[in-house]
Amino acid sequence: MTNSYILKKSVKSLPLNWYYDLKQYEKEVGKVWKSEWFYACHEDNLKEPLSYLTLQVSNFNILILRDKKGLVSAYLNTCRHRGSILCKEKEGKLKTNLLVCPYHQWSYNASDGSLVKTSSIITPKNFKKSKRGLIKVKMKIWNGLIFLNFNNKKKWNSKKVFVDYSSAFEKLKVQHYKVGHVWKKTINCNWKIFWENYSECLHCPNLHPELSDLVPIYGRRLVDVKDDPQWKELIKEPHPKYQGGLRKGSETWSTDGSAQGHKTKYLEDKKNFPGYIYMTTWPSMFLAIFTDHIRLVRVLPLSSETTEIMSEWLFQPKTIKDSKYNKKKVVDFAVMVMQQDSDACELNQKGVHNPIEQPGVLMPEEYEVKKFHDWIKKRI
Template identity: 35%
Template sequence: MRKQQWFAMTQVSPLPSPRLEFCPATLPAAVYVDADWYAREMATVFAQNWICVGRLEDFGRGMMRRVQVGAADVIVCRAAEGGVSAFHNSCRHRGSELCREAVEPLGKLIRCPYHAFAYAADTGRLVATGHAVPTADFDRAAHGLLAVAWRVWAGFLFLNLGKAPRDLVADVDLAVLDHWPMQGLVTGHVWRAEIACNWKVFWENYSECLHCPGIHPELCELVPVYGQGIMAASEAVGWAGEVPAGNLKLGAESWTVGGAACGPVFSGLTEAERAAGYQFVTFWPTAYVVAHVDHVRSVRIVPLGPLRTALVVEWHFSAETLAQPGFDASEVADFAKIVLRQDGAAAEMNQRGMLSPAYRGGTLMPEEYEIHRFHQWLLQEMEVSR
């Protein structure tokens, strides 16, 4: 579920309530199961938006790694000197894959294992055609690898398949994590899971907290407002403008099993950021990042088909925290894993119910304003990209 921040950074007028003033219809049931609709999403939403593929420093230098960007198989090349390039994993000769394994060594050239066509690893320029001897009409310059745009934000690598990529945008200002030491964080734990649901079902579950009291007892204890079925005080019926200073229960500092920080609190945080306990940053359709006071968690959503979705969850720490005697990053991850497993089971339950021939679509409640916004965004992205 998505948890918005409505605490007061200073004594200013409170934000208006985000509650919907009507109960709109959901998307039709077919869009969660139909293969053709899914293919359209891959060709539009996932082909035109920035897709997070992980932390840049987790891409080894002198290596190339395969990643999935919507329907495209892409290779990310990291030069020994640290330079980055990305290309579709398809030879321009006859289409063979260039990188066969998940990760392979990278030199100055990317050589096709089929017919030995070779390309410059930094630019994708065609350098050699193996044993083939082209005729004079063959334009080498027009047969380089097809590049994929890339950019880095806060140490995360994003790829974009579009010909003219738009700016990277999130649900909040990208400067919101400027007080966290994002560039220097190190990935300490990785957890992968597959869930039997459409990718949108997982995002919708993330976008509301009506399910929290019945699905997340541990989370509701740590973040009391969730126990009311809302993500923030401003969602309550009759909200009078009171804005709490923090989100966590009294005495808790972070999302750990006991609520204690797992290491030193990041020194650059303001008092308000420490009091809040966390900050969510959401990048549709690909990922969200949760910055806690002592570590950062990232969750990537990777569609595998109309009814299958992969989650790649990573926990990132300062080198100082990782160096603590006896430190175990997997123990820090235990609390979020409890919540994520509960979310996965809820999303699968929701998907199974939507497969009923009796279900044609549903109705959103006023507290599900973020789902409504997600639906409007999705439909606009599919229309604009057609």
């Protein structure tokens, strides 16, 4: 046996009631989601001045907008009068640089959230307009990606935010990429179940036959060459199921494995580039870097047993402009895999309610699941 990533012994999983118990869910919302950085979207989703979008994190609704000058801001989507929601739609465009409450017509400056006007006939002497502006949500735009935090004291550190930070991402200048497609789905499962599924490949051969064909090592129920205790010997075998990476002749994640002539030189010149680079930031997002595109997947809890996932496909401007490039090939392949994962997560959720007092168990290949569990337990 040589040094490998796998667990040396089986360990207990999380208690099954952690996947549906409301008190546990509320604790996680308070200790995790209200204190950690979470991903919103790529700023290209707000293409024009006065465009906006909203997102739901548990019971909290957030408004992100680009003002008339092109600056991006984030606020709680709540009127400071009596708490009405301000923007009802998931996305749209303001008519002016004012946010007007649809209930009592209080209006706010979209640029700084300050209260401009109420609808009352008089203004009481003890009423302070300066104290009734919109509540800002802390925001960080990093390489074009918009991150938010309910904790205004939290500082940004990309190497700490990402549990597997790669310098490749910053060198790609992703702020200049364009959003080519967005896909959303609500899954009937606890948000942690999604992350557990993402973190292992024991399910890959039977649930992802197409993906296991494209990435042969997944067909061995492994995510990394070092998952096999004999990896130092096996890696000498000239086959991607032992060396990792894409199957021979494939260039990217797509229905036919072709990058359609759009390869990123920096990645192709990178030593031992396997065809993909993953970066993960708990609790809300992972991204996958491919030679012709980047896919970002956002994970947000809606309730103790429902989770919304959103996937964005980013392309270089020249790729988007190429009429011969068929982005449907990369989109369709990834959507198929995410749908398969969604079905698996819902299967998992249906079983956790049974009256089993003992928690589950993690097997050797599920070391990334254990890292995620340890991360959760440390925070709550």
